[in-house]
Amino acid sequence: MSAERRRPVSWQAAHAPAHVLLIDDDVAIHSLVTAMLKAIDVQVSGAHDAAEGIERALALQPDLILLDQELPDATGVDMLARLRALPALAATPVIVVTASERREVLTACFAGGASDYLRKPFFGAELRARVQSVIDRQRMVAELGRAAHVDSLTGLPNRALLNLRLQAAIDRSSERTDYGFAVMFIDFDRFKIINDSLGHEAGDLLLREIAHRLRENLRANDTIARESAGPTVARLGGDEFVIVLDDVPDVETAAQVAERLLPALESVYQLGEHCVRTSASIGIVHSGAGYDSADDMLRDADIAMYEAKARGRNCYAVFTPFMREAVRNRLRLENALREAIGTTQIYLVYQPIMSLDARRVESVEVLARWRHPELGLISPVEFIPIAEETRLIVPLADDILRRACLQYLDWHARCPEAAPRYLSINLSRVQLADPSMADRVIAILDELDMPRGSIQLEVTESQLMQHHDMAVALLTRLKQHGIRLAMDDFGTGYSSLSCLQEFPFDVLKVDRALTENVSRGRGYSALLHAVMTLADNLGLDVVAEGIETMEQLVLLQALECPYGQGYLLARPMEADVLEAWCHASSPMTAEVP
Ligand code: C2E
Ligand code: MG
Ligand code: MG
Numbered sequence: 001m002s003a004e005r006r007r008p009v010s011w012q013a014a015h016a017p018a019h020v021l022l023i024d025d026d027v028a029i030h031s032l033v034t035a036m037l038k039a040i041d042v043q044v045s046g047a048h049d050a051a052e053g054i055e056r057a058l059a060l061q062p063d064l065i066l067l068d069q070e071l072p073d074a075t076g077v078d079m080l081a082r083l084r085a086l087p088a089l090a091a092t093p094v095i096v097v098t099a100s101e102r103r104e105v106l107t108a109c110f111a112g113g114a115s116d117y118l119r120k121p122f123f124g125a126e127l128r129a130r131v132q133s134v135i136d137r138q139r140m141v142a143e144l145g146r147a148a149h150v151d152s153l154t155g156l157p158n159r160a161l162l163n164l165r166l167q168a169a170i171d172r173s174s175e176r177t178d179y180g181f182a183v184m185f186i187d188f189d190r191f192k193i194i195n196d197s198l199g200h201e202a203g204d205l206l207l208r209e210i211a212h213r214l215r216e217n218l219r220a221n222d223t224i225a226r227e228s229a230g231p232t233v234a235r236l237g238g239d240e241f242v243i244v245l246d247d248v249p250d251v252e253t254a255a256q257v258a259e260r261l262l263p264a265l266e267s268v269y270q271l272g273e274h275c276v277r278t279s280a281s282i283g284i285v286h287s288g289a290g291y292d293s294a295d296d297m298l299r300d301a302d303i304a305m306y307e308a309k310a311r312g313r314n315c316y317a318v319f320t321p322f323m324r325e326a327v328r329n330r331l332r333l334e335n336a337l338r339e340a341i342g343t344t345q346i347y348l349v350y351q352p353i354m355s356l357d358a359r360r361v362e363s364v365e366v367l368a369r370w371r372h373p374e375l376g377l378i379s380p381v382e383f384i385p386i387a388e389e390t391r392l393i394v395p396l397a398d399d400i401l402r403r404a405c406l407q408y409l410d411w412h413a414r415c416p417e418a419a420p421r422y423l424s425i426n427l428s429r430v431q432l433a434d435p436s437m438a439d440r441v442i443a444i445l446d447e448l449d450m451p452r453g454s455i456q457l458e459v460t461e462s463q464l465m466q467h468h469d470m471a472v473a474l475l476t477r478l479k480q481h482g483i484r485l486a487m488d489d490f491g492t493g494y495s496s497l498s499c500l501q502e503f504p505f506d507v508l509k510v511d512r513a514l515t516e517n518v519s520r521g522r523g524y525s526a527l528l529h530a531v532m533t534l535a536d537n538l539g540l541d542v543v544a545e546g547i548e549t550m551e552q553l554v555l556l557q558a559l560e561c562p563y564g565q566g567y568l569l570a571r572p573m574e575a576d577v578l579e580a581w582c583h584a585s586s587p588m589t590a591e592v593p
Contacts, residue, residue: 017041018135021060023053023079024068024097033066036124040132050074054082057089064134066118069098069105077105080112093134097122151235153204154211162234162242166294169244173287182254184243185283185301186214188265189313190466191239192391193433194276197470205271206278207239214241217264218257242298251286251318258282258316266314279314281305289319303327334390336372337383341396346370348403351572353424353543353565356557361582363422363456365565366404367572368396388430397431398444405450407575418582424456424486429463433470438477445483452482456507460488464499472503479504489545490514491531500538508535512546515566518559519551529559 020042022033027048034044045060047053050073057065065083069076076096083089093115098105106117115134118127149161157165169181188210195203211233218231232244248254265280283304291297304319306327311317340346350364370378387393404423411419431437445452457478464471475485486507487499491514500508510531517524528544535542544556547566556564573581 017043018063019060020044020064020066020131021047021053021057021062022066023047023050023057023071024066025049025072026068029068029097033127036127037131039124040128042131042135050079050082053079054086057083057092058086061088062092063138064115064131065092065094066131067094067096067114069096069100069109076114077108077112080109080114084113093138095130095134154208154235156211156215156241157232157234159234159236162232162236162244163294165232165234166244166297169246170287170291170294170297174292179247180249180287182245182248182251182257182284182286183297183301184245184254184258184316185298185305186241186243186261186265186280187305187309188239188278188280189309190278193430193467194278197433197435197467198271198274198276202271202274202276206269206276207235209269209271210239210241210265210278211235213264214243214261217261218243242301248286250288251284254284254286255316255318258284262314262316281308281313282316283308283319284316285319300324306330330386333375333378333383334386334392336375337370337386337390337392340370340372341392342399345372346396346399347574348400348407349572349574350407350420350578351565352420352570352578353422353563354569356544356553356561356564361420362563363424364420364578365424365458365572366400366426368400384428388428391430393428393430394434397428398440401425401441401444402448405445405448405455408454409448409450411575411579422454422456422484424458426458426488427463429466432459432463432474433467435470435474438474438481441478441483442481453484456484456486458486458488458509461490461492461499464503475503486543497534500534500540505538505540507543508540509543509545509565510561512566515544515546515552515556516548518544518555519549525555525559528556528561532559532561 018041020037022030022044024030024033024046025048030044030046037044042064045056045062047056050071053065053067053071067076067079071079074082076098080094080096083092083094094113096106096109096114096117097120098109098117099120100106101119109117115137116130118130149158149164150156151158166183173179173181188206191203191206194206214233218233231246232242234242234244236242243257245254245257248257261282262280266277269276269278283301283306285291285297285301285304287297289300291300300319300323303323304317307317307319307323308315317323347369349367349369351367352361353363353365354360355362368380368384370380370383372378384393387396404425408419408423427437441455441457442452444450445455459471459475479485484506485504486509487503487505488509489511490508491511508531510528514524514528514531518528532542541563542561543563543565544552544561545565547553547556547564547568549568552566553564553568570581
């Protein structure tokens with residue numbers, strides 16, 4: 001096989017013809033080389049002495065220079081030195097063409113930065129093989145360099161290139177007092193959920209579309225950059241993107257850019273057959289705070305991004321040093337939670353759900369508690385969201401379900417007639433977006449020999465709205481396996497009525513806010529009455545949550561609300577306290593006041 005046929009076709013195919021500049025005073029050589037190189041994909045230009053050679057090389061930026069060692073006004077070795085001294089030509093490959101037999105000449109050429117040499121007289125095949133090999137090598141190096149700096153999914157600069165650009169901007173800002181720039185750290189809300197529920201292909205599509213929107217939006221509206229190199233949009237990995245806004249005088253200007261980006265990133269994304277929504281949380285830092293390392297700047301922008309998330313997402317936050325402490329605390333809590341799962345630090349309390357007429361404990365709602373050895377009791381309102389964001393909710397929920405079932409089985413083994421019929425367990429929004437959730441729940445129930453019909457899973461309207469398609473599939477599957485379903489906090493979301501028909505619920509838990517309103521006048525009572533009639537028509541049991549006063553209880557009883565839950569009836573209690581409480585109005589029944 002000839003050297004020419006051995007060359008990797010892919011390198012050649014992917015590029016425009018390489019440009020070769022021949023610098024030689026022998027006119028005959030020019031036509032000879034041009035003819036010989038016709039067989040490969042190169043374009044040949046010529047120069048006849050050193051001065052013209054340099055001039056043309058600067059103008060043409062060739063991919064390769066064929067350099068005669070014996071020019072009228074310079075030797076090849078001198079020429080190499082001159083070429084290498086020019087930044088624009090310092091890395092251009094050079095093949096020295098020489099009639100010299102002397103080793104010292106060749107050694108000097110290589111020492112001066114020549115890529116190869118060719119001895120006159122030469123054959124066409126030899127010339128082509130050497131030219132092609134140098135071009136291929138050059139392209140491969142360029143390609144590897146590009147790959148090391150580009151995110152292959154989106155084509156955006158990656159972390160390595162971002163760091164270089166950021167460091168260059170930091171250096172510039174420390175040299176020039178009139179120069180400032182800003183960094184935006186962007187994270188996409190619910191990306192993980194979309195990725196997990198619709199699959200990685202959809203996730204990849206979403207990331208590409210996000211990259212496109214970021215690029216287009218900054219390009220279309222880039223009014224902020226005066227003498228800047230333009231903004232850099234980079235992807236750090238996952239759904240984390242960073243924008244460096246070059247030549248931005250103050251943080252307010254950066255905030256205006258964020259305000260412009262947020263709506264553009266929020267509108268619907270069409271991913272194949274799926275339509276999804278996401279929104280961005282943006283953290284902003286400005287060079288005016290005096291950074292000297294890219295890492296520090298990124299860290300603070302990241303912290304501000306977390307603050308934006310905590311403020312409710314789809315917004316931006318500008319970094320302040322105070323945020324650092326808050327993030328440290330949050331990280332501490334995350335780590336502590338990781339350690340606490342499966343230990344006695346996390347324990348369960350049970351709040352009775354009672355029939356309002358027969359005064360019986362119908363079921364108990366399982367509520368998680370976390371007693372941290374130093375921080376004391378931490379509310380689920382605080383730690384469940386942390387567990388959700390870190391996905392610790394998955395092992396935590398499994399653990400809660402397992403423990404609650406064991407407790408239920410123990411009650412039923414010891415005192416079946418007094419034990420609650422149902423165990424009501426809250427599902428998290430993350431579980432509703434996890435395709436394996438139904439199977440895991442069923443596996444745990446089967447493993448413990450827990451009657452499936454005694455479990456009631458509670459989900460809220462907003463959870464159903466967020467993960468509509470996945471929720472329909474999961475809840476239907478759970479229902480097919482005999483598990484009961486309750487809509488929790490009804491009346492606080494938006495989807496209310498349509499949800500009730502669409503999902504196979506057994507129970508409707510009316511939110512505390514509606515219960516509270518019952519005593520505020522006829523209109524509110526009528527509303528609750530309407531809800532109960534609707535539930536009745538759909539065959540759902542109604543539980544009024546958050547009953548706190550006698551007045552509320554009496555009105556609910558008058559409305560014939562069948563079940564209730566609230567501090568007036570019973571507070572959430574640990575299992576043994578609940579047992580004692582029930583025995584006081586033995587057997588495991590309780591008086592409604
Ligand atoms: P939720 O599912 O709506 O639970 C009812 C909450 O209302 C409980 O708060 C309960 O203590 C409280 N509550 C009950 N009666 C009254 C009352 O009369 N007045 C007032 N003001 N509050 C009452 P808790 O235990 O703090 O739980 C808060 C939320 O945390 C729960 O709301 C639920 O969404 C979540 N949560 C608690 N435990 C778990 C769990 O094990 N898993 C999941 N995924 N979420 C949980
Ligand atoms: Mg609940
Ligand atoms: Mg509730």
